[in-house]
Amino acid sequence: MADTNEKKKLRIGVLALQGAFTEHQHLLHRLTEDVDSTVQVKTEAALLDPTLDALILPGGESTTMALIAERTGLMEPLRNWVKAGKPVWGTCAGMILLSNEAHKIKIGGQSLIGGLDVTVKRNAFGAQVDSFVGDLSVPALTEPERLFPGVFIRAPIIETVKPEKVQVLARVVKNAAPTSAEDGDIVAVRQGHILATAFHPELTSDERFHRYFIDMVREVQDQTKA
Incomplete structure (x- = not known):
C-alpha cells in the first residue's frame, strides 16, 4: 500500500527570458527527493x-527581463501569479522585479512585478568588477551555524521594509563585503509566499536556500489547503 504521508514532489518553473535560469535548474535537479522536474517559463x-507549484525569477538584468516580459505578454500574468499568493523567489534581478519600489533605475524607468513590500537600490555595491563573495549568517536555514556563501554580482540591496509584513533573513557583514557596503544592509527577506535574495545561491554548491524555498512552497500549499 502506498504511503499516504509521502510528500508530493514539486514542479518548479524558472523564468527563462534572460539571466541565470539554467543554474537554478541544475541545482534543483540535485534535490531529487523533493523536485520532480523544472520548467523554463517563457x-x-x-x-x-496548473501543475506548476512555484516560480523562480533568476538573476540577470532586471530592465531587460521586464522589457521581454512586456513584449511577450508575460508581465501581467507574472503580476497575477504574485497577487494570487503563489510561491515565488526572486534572486538579484528577480528581487528587483518583485519589489514595490526600486531606486537607481535606468533612464526611462523600470517596470516591476511588485508584491514585495520593500524598496530596493539597484547596483548597490558598484559595477561588475566590484562583485564579491561574502559569508552570510542566515538563522532560518538548516545548519544555521554554517555561514552561507553569498555571491553578489552587481547586486541590489533592500533599503526599506515594512517590518509588520516582511521578515529579514540576512544582512551584510561589513568585514565580508566591499567598503561600499554598510554593515547591516538587508540582502534577503521573506514575505509570506515571496522569497527574495540580493545574491545568487544558484551559483554555489550550497543547496540550503533552495531547500528553504522548497519548504516554503510546501508551507504555502498547506496553508492554501487549510
Whole structure:
C-alpha cells in the first residue's frame, strides 16, 4: 500500500527570458527527493500550467527581463501569479522585479512585478568588477551555524521594509563585503509566499536556500489547503 504521508514532489518553473535560469535548474535537479522536474517559463501558457507549484525569477538584468516580459505578454500574468499568493523567489534581478519600489533605475524607468513590500537600490555595491563573495549568517536555514556563501554580482540591496509584513533573513557583514557596503544592509527577506535574495545561491554548491524555498512552497500549499 502506498504511503499516504509521502510528500508530493514539486514542479518548479524558472523564468527563462534572460539571466541565470539554467543554474537554478541544475541545482534543483540535485534535490531529487523533493523536485520532480523544472520548467523554463517563457510564455503565459507555461506559467498558467496548473501543475506548476512555484516560480523562480533568476538573476540577470532586471530592465531587460521586464522589457521581454512586456513584449511577450508575460508581465501581467507574472503580476497575477504574485497577487494570487503563489510561491515565488526572486534572486538579484528577480528581487528587483518583485519589489514595490526600486531606486537607481535606468533612464526611462523600470517596470516591476511588485508584491514585495520593500524598496530596493539597484547596483548597490558598484559595477561588475566590484562583485564579491561574502559569508552570510542566515538563522532560518538548516545548519544555521554554517555561514552561507553569498555571491553578489552587481547586486541590489533592500533599503526599506515594512517590518509588520516582511521578515529579514540576512544582512551584510561589513568585514565580508566591499567598503561600499554598510554593515547591516538587508540582502534577503521573506514575505509570506515571496522569497527574495540580493545574491545568487544558484551559483554555489550550497543547496540550503533552495531547500528553504522548497519548504516554503510546501508551507504555502498547506496553508492554501487549510
